[in-house]
Amino acid sequence: MGKPVRAGRGALPAELTSFVGRRRELAETRRLLAAGRMVTLTGFGGVGKTRLALHIAAEVRRTFPDGVWFVDLTALQDPELVASTIANTLELREASANPAADLAAYLEDQHLLLVLDNCEHLADACAILASKLLAAAPELKILATSRHVLGVEGEQILSVPPLSTPDDEVQAGDATHYDAVKLLLDRASAVSPDFEIADANRAAVVELCRRLDGVPLAIELAAVWLRTLSLAQILERLEDRFRLLSSAKRGSSGRQRALDATVAWSYDLCSPAEQLMWARLSVFSAGFDLEGAEQVCDGDGVTRDDVLNLVANLVNKSIVTRQQATAGTTAWYQMLETVRQYGAEQLGGPEEVQRLRTRHREHYRSLAAQFEAEGFGPHQADWFIRLRREHGNLRAALEFCLEDAGSAAVAFDIAAPLWNFWFAGFLREGDRYLVRALELAREPTHARARALWAASYLALFASDLERSARTLAECEDIVAGLDDDLLRARIKECRGHATFYRGDMAEAVALLEEALADHRAIGNALGEFNTLILLSAAGHFLGDPRVVEFSQQALEIAESHGAQSSRGYALWSVGIARYGEGDYGRATTALRESIEQFVPLHDLTGISFGVQALSWCSAFTSPDARSARLLGGSRAAWRTSGAKVGTTNARSAVDARAAEVVRGAIGPELYAEAFAQGASYSFDQVVALALGRDTDADTPEPAATRAPTPPAGTPGGLTRREREIALLLAEGLTNREIASRLVISQRTAETHVDHILAKLGLTSRQRVASWVAENLAR
Known part of the structure; x- marks a missing residue:
């Protein structure tokens, strides 16, 4: 598959080669999708189920307002992660202990098509989840591909046949009326541009398509060899393979033997070194890069220097496909699952398989350590992109670790260093791997302590504060006997973070200051940065005057290390600090720049933080219908991200104040209409709205957006108390000083200040x- 492409909402892999034929199957699939809610395309491997599903999904995309989403389940082995995998594809970071319920709740009002590809090895889990989702979401439709029926109630089945093939009497000019011949001609022309069907080769073309029984993958593999072999040579070599398979696999169908013969024949045409490379590459899940191939596949007949040429040769033979590298990435290689499985069958006995899987695991153990060492630096964005691409291999390595208790502790060295990666997009999955490893490997080692801290951190973001505290306490017990100042600082940071979530800002700041001092003492820049961000947030809600200092220090650290994602969070903290000062213009600039940093990284939580803060700025500067839409859009952003941190008590209180200001300015009916509109936005629409790019004609401004005129005789429409506070603001008092002077709470003072700025239209x-000098002093 290619890189996912977007048109409106949704994500579908780009089709790298032309789609040929299947007119009847396309029409029938469209009919079944229109008539029912779940369609499963069945058939044996290589028959073209995925290509058919992708093509029909692209055709019907416009009929689904909330998009068409493709979920490849090929590399997934753990049935418990099916819901999480779908949620991540939908850019929904579920954060509860029940991701299936989160997914059902999210899809409840969505009108979208979900394409679940390669379900057969997870059939039960897919069937149960599909049933739940269809019951919860009346506008949801599912298109699945599987080698057998899933058994979902209401499931409609379309058995995908091989491509149509001609009989031996067909004329040369009529041969291309058959889909199998069309496909052969299309793929042969790509490798041999002068190839055409004429009377001289008609019989051989027809015979080849018949021998391959119209199986698309078999035809594609055979067509590649027309670059170097004639049709007669291909038929001769295939015939040898068919004779072997006919005696060895009498129980298999002719179509399956056709595919097996073509794959085996392609294997036979490879050199011994290429065959060895093919087999060894089968250990990778969902693809590999050159570095991974060099680390895992060299030795015993293949040197490290040989790997590049061997991979290139397999690409030329279409055994391996190559994805184009983009900025900041390296080339990525993949094998079709049928081809990968054949390679796996060519490995030696269990000992060789074990040796190769161990090398694969150790490569990703090393990769996790490298990410931990380099992740806070100039290649931070590249690292996150790389780890997303390696996701299938990380899963495979962790599953291998967790097959028995004896190797479970190795999972600590992969899952724990990736805590920042799990947080950025796979929270529940990372949490699950850590919990499974901790249950199996219970010895109180240093590695277990690191895993306990990471598990505590992820549980915190999953809003499981009790488990987070319990896990952190065990971590602290182990660390007491270790010489690890980094873990001690992290424990304090995590405890301060949890205290912040519980709403005790003063205690949170005290704990975080201790953690900050510890991180600085050991020179841990990432820990120092993270703690400064937390101090900025807690200090803001506490009214701590050092918030600007904290945020500026965080920004300086992120910029000095060239860390793009971290810079996004630093800009958010700068924006929050400016917002706290009432400088909404500079706050808006910083917050929008923060979102711009997060968009290419798909950091939905970071974007949601920015959108929420921008909605506050908008509400207190221009309380109109657009501000109401942005407040609703903030709700939509947090819902899509799935993270719970946007709804903590402190942030919810500001949301309520902002809503009150806008509602008071434009009236409750208009506010409710505009808020609901924003809350219904897609994530992309919310981002466009927050960045001031909401020019979509489909999102018209609600009527009557002008704020009511202030009552006559009251300057600026201020109440007596607001006029009193305005005078104190003119004296230069802070919110805390105003609260002390008037004997009111600081939160009440903040509310009055927000109302004053909103009513006066000041930033x-x-x-x-x-304003006071011109209006109240008189």
């Missing part, structure tokens, strides 16, 4: 002094 506290 900073400093401008209030000028």
Whole structure:
């Protein structure tokens, strides 16, 4: 498959080669999708189920307002992760202990098509989840591919046949009326541009398509060899393979033997070194890069220097496909599952398989350590992109670790260093791997302590504060006997973070200051940065005057290390600090730049933080219908991200104040209409709205957006208390000082200040002094 492409909402892999034929199957699939809610395309491997599903999905995309989403389940082995995998594809970071329920709740009002590819090895899990989702979401439709029926109630089945093939009497000009011949001609022309069907080769073309029984993958593999062999030579070599398979696999169908023969024949045409490379590459899941191939496949007949040429040779033979590298990435290689499985069958006995899987595991153990060492630096964005691409291999390595208790501890060295990666997009999955490893490997080692800290951190973001505290306590017990100042600092940071979530800002700041001092003492820049971000957030809600200092220090650290994702969070903290000062213009600039940093990384939580803060700025500067839409859009963003941190008590209180200001300015009916509109936006629409790029004609402005005129005789429409506070603002008092002077809570003072700025249409506290001089001083 190619890189996912987007048109409106959704994600489908780009089709790298032309789609040929299947007119009847396309029409029938469209009919079944229109008539029912779940269609399963069945058939043996290589018959073209995935290509058919992708093509029909692209055709019907416009009929699904919330998009068409392709979920490849080939590399997934754990049935418990099916819901999480779908959620991540939908850019929904589920964060509860029940991802299936999260997914069902999210899809409840969505009108979309879900394409589940390669379900057969997870058939029960897919069937159970599909049933739940279809019951919960009346506008959801599912198109699945599987080698056998899934058994979902209401499931409609379309058995995908091989391509049509001609009989031996067909004329040369009529041969291309058959899909098998069309496909052969299309693929042969790609490798041999002068290839054509004429009377001289008609019989051989027809015979080849018949011998391959119209199986698309078999035809594609055979067509590649027309670059070097004639049709007669291909038929001769295939015939030898068919004779072997006919005696060895009498129980298999002719079509399956045709595919097996073509794959085996392609294997026979490879050199011994290429065959060895093919077999060894089968250990990778969902693809590999050159570095991985060099680390895992060299030795015993293949040197490290040989790997590049061997991979290139397999690409030329279409055994391996290559994806184009993009900026910041390396080339990525894949094998079709049928081809990969054949390679796996060519490995030696269990000892060789074990040796190869161990090398694969050790490569990803090393990769995790490298990410931990380099992840906070100039290649931070590249690392996140790389790890997303390696996701299938990380899963395979972890599953191998967890096959028995004896090797489970190795999982600590893969899952724990990746804590930041799990947080950025696979929270529940990373949490699950850590919990499974901790249950199996219980010895109180240093590696277990690191895993306990990572598990505590992820549980915190999953809003499981009790488990987070329990896990952190065990971590602290082990660390007491270790010489590890980094873990001690991280424990304090995590405890301060949890205290912040519980709403005790003063205690949180005290704990975080201790953690900050510890991180600085050991020179841990990432820990220092993370703690400064937390201090900025907690300090903001506490009214700590050092918030600007904390945020600027965080920004300086991120920029000095060239860390793109971290810079996004630093800009968010700068925006929050400016917002706290009442400088909404500079806050908006910083927050929008923060979102711009997160968009290419698909960091949905970071984007949601930015959208929420921008909705506050908008509400307190221009309380109109657009601000109401942005407040609703903030709700939509957090819903899509799945993270719970946007709804903590402190943030919810500001949401409520912002809503009150806008509602008071435009009236409850208009507010409710605009808020609901924003809450229904897609994630992309929310981002466009937050960045000021919402020019979509499909999102018209609600009527009557002008704020009511202030009552006559009250300057700026301010109440008596608000006029009193405006005078104090003009004196330069902070919110805390105003609260002390008037004997009110700081939160009440903040609310009054927000109302004053909103009513006067001012963007900073400093401008209030000028307004007071012109209006109230008289």
